[in-house]
Amino acid sequence: MLNFEFMNPTKVLFGKGQIASLAKEVPSDARILMLYGGGSIKKNGIYEQVKDALKGFDVLEFSGIPANPEYEVLLEALKMIREEKISFMLAVGGGSVIDGVKFLSAAALYKGDNPWDILSLKIRTEKGLPFGTVLTLPATASEMNSGAVISRKATQEKFSMGGPGLFPKFSILDPQVVASIPERQLANGITDAFTHVLEQYMTYPSGALLQDRIAEGIMQTLVEVAPRVIKDPSDYEAAANFMWSCTMALNGLIQKGVPTDWAVHxxxxxxxxxxxxxxxxxxxxIAPSHYRYNFESKKEKLAQYAERVWGITTGTLEEKATAGIKATENFFHSLEIDTKLSEYTPEFKGTAQIIFRRFTDRGWLGLGEHKSLTPADVEKIVEMSY
Amino acid sequence: MLNFEFMNPTKVLFGKGQIASLAKEVPSDARILMLYGGGSIKKNGIYEQVKDALKGFDVLEFSGIPANPEYEVLLEALKMIREEKISFMLAVGGGSVIDGVKFLSAAALYKGDNPWDILSLKIRTEKGLPFGTVLTLPATASEMNSGAVISRKATQEKFSMGGPGLFPKFSILDPQVVASIPERQLANGITDAFTHVLEQYMTYPSGALLQDRIAEGIMQTLVEVAPRVIKDPSDYEAAANFMWSCTMALNGLIQKGVPTDWAVHxxxxxxxxxxxxxxxxxxxxIAPSHYRYNFESKKEKLAQYAERVWGITTGTLEEKATAGIKATENFFHSLEIDTKLSEYTPEFKGTAQIIFRRFTDRGWLGLGEHKSLTPADVEKIVEMSY
Known part of the structure; x- marks a missing residue:
């Protein structure tokens, strides 16, 4: 087991009707900016629940934070935060809205001239403008971690950011929100959370026996509830386990004491x-090709995963490892998630070379748990994913 | 899954050499009281490591906190805290020392006349005197939770206490300390942590699939590393997994969203x-008799436990459940832990009646996950444990 530091101060309020708890969590004297996305919360009743819970509070709104939270849009919200002297933010949405609010939390207190530096120069945020969240889409665990990913259309860039100042003060997780999520988003959420676990698990044996068990437990739970969630998202028990699994997949716990990969991301x-x-x-x-390409260095964990998550107990270590990759693909397919780039775009040719050049330009050498994957390796993995 | 709230703000510093990190965690202007037990830390080198790490800080000491931290001894420390205007405490020890420091944390800021009221009246502590810990004995998870148990010899009483103000600010967990722990204490630690998980798991199915998996993962890990820890406590990998399993067993996570029992405690x-x-x-x-006595209401979870933790996959549900209890006893026996009261004291007769009277006197009705166990039930369970 590797040395680690772990702290996660976010307060989670989980369960039916927890949105009503908002009033006791938000500072009573706060000037609040409530931020959300494209307006689905007005259709599924969450907007009303939040507004009801915050009656008597000083609440402004900012809507329209898109999926893959867009830098230019966030700058508009930042302007509003400054002009309106906002002291507390409430993110009501999924990972995109929460990630966007984390950028705003950092940018609102950032002393430099250009907020883009937070992303491009990877500036860690030690103290941010405080915020809470009401989660409407389980997937990214942004509701219980201190990281965010922000996109910039103009430059086709997508950067990550973070720091201990960016944990939500509280997050409200009511699994009843799952009932109104479209099937496509449910499948995305399950796939996202499952891959989050894989990125922190599918490396090499490091003697972190407990972390392995917990990671496997999250994956087993996702595998168990996935068909139930897809079939009937109003199945509360399935929704609750889906939601809590997504949070636990990336709240920092299972990455402590183990090597992590993140090359797939x-x-x-x-x-x-x-x-x-x-x-x-x-x-x-990307994931299946990544595991096939790096088979030799990952085969022990692939075989352990095949055995414990998928019950594949026969065959050699290599056979089990191979079957584990196949089981992963089958799982994604069972969610109607395609696993080849060519199934998403006819313009897939040349993608590997474009990404090779981007990685080379940015100096992104040394991906993966051994920090050994070069842009040339990345090129091959992307090509295998066509 | 039941509704829950979860927050655990303790910062964990885990791994080899982490005691040296003390200087960056302790407030630089603090007047520190370092508290420890009977002096074993002076034999195993931990005392020196802590003193070295705190060079330049203003540090006083209080030693002699006994196992089952004793109220009268703690009152002496409380006097010192007040007279010396201590602003930060550092607990260096196992669960007893840390629990004692939690009582002091609460008592130092308690506004009432009699600190015993904190225990007898179950007063929750919202804000305590800040403290950190250096763990020397994995077992109770007191290093990452907000609860404590305090004893009073004069009245032969043992009461629990807690509150959100009693989380350690930080806890240092260096698995190398395990190497110098006597075998008896190692066996106790494993048994304690294992039973902590059982108390939060061995109830009835509540649809908390992920929590079950994590609880099972902790138990599987303890079962896997127990013989290694007992055989060679300097086996770092085994010690690290033992230590982290003990913490995870009672840091609040696995009890969230599930019914809990605690009657065994x-x-x-x-x-x-x-x-x-x-x-x-x-x-x-107590545990085996408790599970046998409450077999009907616990048999589903007992069978699931038998299957997943012990690999008992044949037989009826009842047979698996029974085999699960037997496997638990065998596990304790493998640690040279006796499971009958008569093996500990020749004066066991009448114990059930004494405990019956104590529970009746205190009005402790309604133990267990259904709050249905009466003192008469307790009497029978204790008798079955002779």
Whole structure:
């Protein structure tokens, strides 16, 4: 087990009707900016629930934060935060809205001239403008971590950011919101969370036996509830386990004491930036090829995963490892998630070379748990994903 | 899954050499009281490491906090905290020292006349005197939770206390400390942590699929590393997994969203108060009888546990459940932990009646996950444990 530091101060309020708890969590004297996305919360009743819970509070609104939260849009919100002297933000949405609010939390207190520096220069945020969240879409665990990913259309870039100042003060997770999520988003959320676990698990044995068990437990739970969630998102028990699994997949716990990979995300982000493919789907495109390409260095964990998550107990270590990759693809397919780039865009040819050049230009050498994957390796993995 | 609130702000610093990190975690202007137990930390080098790390800080010491932290001793420390205007405490020890420091944290800021009221009247502590910990004995998870158990010899009482103000600011967990722990304490720690998980798991199916998986993962890990830890406590990998499993067993996570029992602890506490039996051993005495007595209401979870933790996959549900109890006893026996009260004291007769009267006197009705166990039930369970 590797040395680690772990702290996660976010207060989680989980369960039926928890949105009504907002009033006791928001500072009573706050000037609040409530931020949300395209307005789906006005259709599913969450907007009303939040507004009811915040009756008597001083609340302004900013809507229209898009999927893959867009820098230019966030700058408008930043202007409003400054002009209106906002002291607390409430993100009502999924990972995109929450990530956008994290950028705003950092940017509102950032002392430099250009907020883009927070992203391009990877400036960590030690103290941000405080915010809470009401989660409407389980997937990214942004509701219980201190990281965010922000996009910039103008330059087709997608950067990550973070820091201990960016944990939400509280997050409200009511699994009843799952009932109104479209099937496509449910499949994305399951795939996203599952791949988050894989990125922190599918490396090499490091003697972190407990972390392995917890990671496997999250994946087993996602596998168990996925068909139930897809079939009937109003199945509360399935929705609750889906929601809590997504949070636990990336709230920091399972990455502590283990090597982590994240190469799938780095490659996947490029596919979103280039083609606008849903984040989760880019992970499903890249992951199987990534594991096949790096088979030798990952085969022990692949075999352990095949055994414990998929019950594949026969065959050699290599056979089990191979079957584990296949089981992962089958799982994504069962969610109607395609796993080849060519199934998403007819313009897939040359993508590997474009990403090769982007990685080379940015100096992104050394991806993966061994920091050994070069842009040339990335090129081959992306090509295998066509 | 039941509704829940979860927050755990303790910062964990885990791994080799982490004691040296003390200087960056302790407030630089603090007047520090370092508290420890009987002096084993002076034999195993931890005392020196802590003093070295705190060079230049203003540090006083209080030693002699006994196992089952004793109220009268703690009052002496409380006097010192007040007279010396201590602003930060550092607990260096196991659960007893840390629990004692939690009582002091609460008592130092308590506005009432009699600190015993915190225990007898179950007063929750919203804000305590800040403290950190250096863990020397994995077992209770007191290093990452906000609860404590305090004893009073004069009245043979043992009470629990807690509140959100009692989380350690930080806890340093260096698995290398395990190497110098006597075998008896190692066996106790494993048994204690294992039973902590059982208390939060062995109830009835509540649809908390992920919590079940994590609880099972902790138990699987403890079962896997227990023989290695006992055989060679300097086996770092085994020690690290043992240590992190103990913390995860009772840091609040696995109890969220599920019914919990804790009847084994309530009964076990009486055996410690009456006979001075090690806390962990009292749990091993009570748990098997408790599960046999409440077999009907617990058999589904007992069977699931037997299957997933012990690999018992054949037989009827009842047969698996019964085999699960037997496997638990065998596990304790493998650690040289006896599971019958008569193996600890020749004066066991009448214990059930004494505990019956104590529970009746205190009005402790309604133990267990259904709050349905009466003192008469407790009497029978304790009798089955002779």
């Amino acid at each position: 780095f490659m996947g982000h490029e596919l979103t930036a280039l083609f606008g493919i849903d984040h989760a789907r880019t992970l499903a495109i | 309530f009964m076990g506490h009486e055996l410690t108060a009456l006979f001075g039996i090690d806390h962990a051993r009292t749990l091993a005495i």
